[in-house]
Amino acid sequence: MNVVQSALIHNPNSRKNAQDKGQFVRMARQKMGDFCVSALNDSHLPAHLTELKSRGVDLIAISGGDGTVSACLTAIASVYHDCPLPSVAILPSGNTNLIAGDVGFGLHGEAAIDRLLRPEGLKSCIRTPIRLSWPDGERPSVLGMFGGCTGYARAVRIAHSPNVLKFAPHDLAVFFTLFSSMASLLFRRSRHSWMNGDRLSWSAEGTGLPVPGREGRSFLFMTTALEKLSHGIWPFWNEDTSRDGFHFLDVHAFPEALPKACFNLLRGRAPEWLRAHKDYTSATARAMQLETDSDFVLDGEVFPVSAGGRLKLEEGPAFRFVHV
Structure with a gap:
């Protein structure tokens, strides 16, 4: 034994x-x-x-x-x-x-x-972290479970301020991160810059992808290797967890029906109109190539935008997580 x-x-x-x-x-x-x-x-x-x-x-x-x-x-x-x-x-x-x-x-x-x-x-489950790497070799690759760029990176920078951390400890920080993107739209001075997002082009490898990639600007990009988030939040609609890969959501710049979409996604719902909407893409990918002028955030750590703006996301090694 x-x-x-x-x-x-x-x-x-x-x-x-x-x-x-x-x-x-x-x-x-x-x-x-x-x-x-x-x-x-x-x-x-x-x-x-x-x-x-x-x-x-x-x-x-x-x-x-x-x-x-x-x-x-x-x-x-x-x-x-x-x-x-x-x-x-x-x-x-x-x-x-x-x-x-x-x-x-x-x-x-x-x-x-x-x-x-x-x-x-002990019981156990398998999760495969996302490996974030820089094809230009600017820094070593890292593994993580939840991240994103464009509007997500902007919101995390706000959430990391000392005043916010005092009032949003632990997993409540994710509430602030997501809602701050919406709250900023209430103010005329910040509305255009947030809605305009950041440059983001990506191509993806995987099964069941609605599109193989796109070029343009993104209001919000998030990705995770987890299968559950806190408080019923699930801003993805790829429920087929039997597929290999990580989940991602890309919301285009100046997205239509944004309040209605957020209302559903923050409750873990993705109605058919949202799944079919041209401004919202969610799927499971085994690898993605990104080009962006945004910082990238992985598990709370902010990685400044690289000189060439190129990033790679791919499946890392599978880990067994034990629990009672």
């Missing part, structure tokens, strides 16, 4: 971990010893994971928000490239925890650590 070796990667800078004054990590270290790692900076993750790999770790719990999870998945895929990937457990403690809303562990605090130390019988 194979014995599962569990470890914990703890981000002391995440919102919840910073607020508890180290109580959780002290408890975890008492129970897990050297298999509890506190990573102050993402740049330290490869060294920590190389050590955990050498010690036979095949279940890694991550205590942090979406950004921490993204950084850990990227580093895990790199360090474990020559052997099976470890299973992953998400213990949410960040500003935004969209990933945990879909594949979270389901326990917190001491109860979570105790269960991780006896992992037999």
